[in-house]
Amino acid sequence: MASSKHSFVLPILVIALFTLQAEGQGLKVGFYDKSCPYAEKIVSGVVSQVMAVAPSLSGPLLRMHFHDCFIRGCDGSVLLDSATKQSEKFSPPNLSLRGFNIIDRVKTALESKCPGVVSCADIVALVARDVTFATKGPFWEVETGRRDGKVSLFNDPINPVTGLPPFFSNITFLKQSFALRGLNTKDLVVLSGGHTIGMSHCSSFDSRLYNFTGKGDTDPTMDPNYIARLKLKCKPKDQTTIVELDPGSFKTFDDSYYRLVTKRRGLLQSDAALLDDPETKAYLVQATSHGSTFFKDFGVSMVKMGRIGVLTGSQGEVRKVCTKIN
Template sequence: MCSMCFKPLEWKRLRCQFLRKLKDVTAKFISRTPSLAPPLLRMHFHDCFVRGCDGSVLLNSTSKNQAEKAAIPNQFLIGYQVIDAVKSAVEKICPGVVSCADIVALVARDAITLIKGPSWQVELGRRDGTVSIASEALNKLPSPFMNITQLKASFQSVGLSVKDLAVLSGGHTIGISHCIGVNPRLFNFTGKGDTDPSLDPKYLAKLRRTCKPGECTTILPMDSSPKKFDIDYYTTVSNRRRLFQSDAALLDDTETKTYIQQHLSHAGSMRFFDDFGVSMVNMGRIGVLTGKNGEIRKQCAFVN
């Protein structure tokens, strides 16, 4: 962060002010619509995996370029109004100082904390990128259809470990998805009109009643308590009752499977919360722009 623009005591005061204002604005949205917390977490994840944590996921498309927002994995992202409201409020306190990339990271943390999930220390000082390309989002974001080999390669490509994969996948304990993310497992898993044999048969039957072949938009809860940040995710993975193939794939690797087995009781919840915070800090360091690289956007949806 450009603390050189201010005297040390003044910067400390301004920093406290903007952090408090950011949390207050975020809290107003989450108190009215708690369901915004999962997509705000997802927005941070989708931002960091493409060009690093540079706010590129926030940029609008132009007549000459389709931005990341237009990519299929991002078309269900919501919560941009929260980022814009926070940016507007923070600009009134310290204009031209706090990047949109930092705001995405801070809002994700505060939103999860406000629904009684884990908290973590967000490192600040990111600058905003000026490039956003839809095809890069399509190619670089981990897919719900990936197997364990593909998932490990995807995380390794951005400097994250296999443990980070097991931990951050636990973010799927909250929120919703749509039939588009699970339909291949239900009706055409290997291209022969079959189903994914790794799915629990009762859960498979339930999903097939909800999602019809070719249907994309019906909403599905991510697990049995989609509003609560807890360790039920690991229980449902173990019981083969997850929506995504990428979640089920965690049972196909010794390290990720061991992590899951360690969190099958309530006693593992605090360890998971601690681990989640560490992995979120790791993720927040991906491809960060600092110094003279990038810019501090005046509006998050547009380059300066």
């Protein structure tokens, strides 16, 4: 299986290092209350305008926060351009991200009112919350006060140990990857629920349809009726077609993602992997019940994720333009 190469134990020292960085000291709700009192209103205003005409950007903009925080911490490093295409933005796991122009649009609006005050890292965090709320999802108070990093490297997202967890990850690797950042198993299954909005390229799951073990077979853990439907949309080696992660509900933040996964209709291997652990499997069931705490839990886990490896105080800088260091 493709994900078997990831079933190793991460060094304890590395885990401890990331966990220490995950405490988020220096962040607080309302950090800009005095320095830029209308900051959050400006952000939500731009997001509302964008969602009215391009709701499909909600998934990529939410995922951008995840991709930023998991590499070098929540420091806006995923936004940096590179003339030689050697920054994170150009690394394979980030090529499917969209909405960078929306972050730039928010930054321009903020700079016109409060120049040099609101960091790009905070913009990414606030936009993630606002697109979630705009798609009928939960609202949570975002801690702010992050500063922007000055380093962004192409190889960081694809590092086999500390990079972004691939879409073909098994449950063992997923749990290790989250633990590396101070996030637990509940955070893993809760944040995976973000797949209720957004799309995925056929190339991210076509092996499950056509060549799962290299013998021209399908993934036996996937509902065969779902496989048949996906084959109508995704032909072998299709690199361009995109498919809804949460069919019929991909523009609405709800619990239907969990219903699909429990029916063996999780699109990615990393989705299906949530059935392979007692704790994540129990949450899948609980999230589809009348006693679901998913919306509340999502806000809690997003705040926790937003504390990973942050730069605060005199660390880093506040970029004037999100795509380049000052």
